[in-house]
Amino acid sequence: QAKAKGRNCYAVFNPAMQINTPERLQLENDLRWALERDEFCLYYQPIINLTTGYLQGFEALVRWQHPQKGMISPTQFIPIAEETGLIHQLGWWVLRSACSQLQKWQRFLQKNSEYPPFLGLNVNLSPIQLEQADLIEQIYNLLMLVELDYSGLKLEITESCLLKTAEAQANRLKQLKTLGIGLCIDDFGTGYSSLSRLHEFPIDTVKIDRSFVQGMGPNSSQTEIVKTIVTLAHSLGMNLVAEGIETPKQLEYIKALGCEFAQGYFFSKPVDVETATRLVRGYHRYS
Numbered sequence: 001q002a003k004a005k006g007r008n009c010y011a012v013f014n015p016a017m018q019i020n021t022p023e024r025l026q027l028e029n030d031l032r033w034a035l036e037r038d039e040f041c042l043y044y045q046p047i048i049n050l051t052t053g054y055l056q057g058f059e060a061l062v063r064w065q066h067p068q069k070g071m072i073s074p075t076q077f078i079p080i081a082e083e084t085g086l087i088h089q090l091g092w093w094v095l096r097s098a099c100s101q102l103q104k105w106q107r108f109l110q111k112n113s114e115y116p117p118f119l120g121l122n123v124n125l126s127p128i129q130l131e132q133a134d135l136i137e138q139i140y141n142l143l144m145l146v147e148l149d150y151s152g153l154k155l156e157i158t159e160s161c162l163l164k165t166a167e168a169q170a171n172r173l174k175q176l177k178t179l180g181i182g183l184c185i186d187d188f189g190t191g192y193s194s195l196s197r198l199h200e201f202p203i204d205t206v207k208i209d210r211s212f213v214q215g216m217g218p219n220s221s222q223t224e225i226v227k228t229i230v231t232l233a234h235s236l237g238m239n240l241v242a243e244g245i246e247t248p249k250q251l252e253y254i255k256a257l258g259c260e261f262a263q264g265y266f267f268s269k270p271v272d273v274e275t276a277t278r279l280v281r282g283y284h285r286y287s
């Protein structure tokens with residue numbers, strides 16, 4: 001049983017899960033009930049400020065604790081949620097939960113003057129959510145409701161999503177920016193976009209996909225690609241997060257290239273809310 005293997009182990013399904021296999025239909029059906037049954041939770045993966053070595057913030061990552069199958073990876077159920085439209089409710093739940101958690105952390109930081117007031121929280125947004133006409137209005141209402149200082153809030157949108165963005169969605173991104181919410185381009189490098197299109201969107205952070213970070217080496221072309229991404233992003237006034245740092249060597253490379261932030265198992269896997277809270281309260285320093 002996957003559950004017995006611990007919280008970072010997922011149940012494994014056939015990766016090529018066909019649309020109509022009984023297994024897939026079962027999962028789809030279970031997913032419809034999972035919200036009501038309160039089976040989702042958020043894990044938080046630390047993002048490290050490489051200049052100071054301190055915790056900068058977290059990326060919120062959704063987890064599904066299936067009663068029989070154990071922990072199921074978002075890479076398994078997010079696509080199903082997107083195809084069935086359930087992503088609207090799920091995405092909304094994620095955003096609400098993440099914002100209310102950020103508010104709790106902020107309250108703590110505000111009361112304790114020895115801590116820096118800043119804490120970032122990144123939340124993933126599905127391309128399907130971006131198609132929602134009243135998305136901005138809903139987000140605005142939510143932010144008013146939780147009384148959050150949302151200067152630390154950033155929404156992550158994948159590069160491939162950005163490429164397919166029509167004018168209406170692009171305008172929504174601009175409105176988010178106007179509200180003061182940050183925008184991250186996620187998994188950068190995997191979408192085969194022309195780098196020159198970056199400036200068309202109000203992005204302030206680029207997250208370099210882990211496949212590039214992990215492919216870096218003394219004479220590898222990946223290193224050159226990452227170098228080019230960093231140079232371009234900086235020339236457009238954007239910051240960079242290197243994803244998937246697993247080794248000291250990778251950290252060395254991306255530091256030398258000038259990335260401001262990093263995320264990866266080398267620092268920490270995604271952790272539960274109690275552990276994340278301890279990191280915030282301890283003003284954790286990584287290096």
Ligand code: C2E
Nearest residue numbers: 061062073074075078094124125126244245246263264265
């Ligand atoms: P992502 O947004 O690119 O998130 C990073 C993924 O990389 C996470 O997987 C994280 O656990 C994993 N990761 C981080 N550091 C390392 C590392 O050093 N090595 C390796 N091998 N992996 C690392 P996770 O949590 O399984 O999430 C997978 C994807 O599911 C996310 O990729 C994101 O696209 C999607 N996702 C997760 N939560 C949400 C959500 O709330 N909403 C939406 N729309 N998508 C979500």
Ligand code: MG
Nearest residue numbers: 059124156186
């Ligand atoms: Mg992400």
Ligand code: MG
Nearest residue numbers: 186187207243
């Ligand atoms: Mg990512």
Ligand code: MG
Nearest residue numbers: 186187209210
């Ligand atoms: Mg990714």
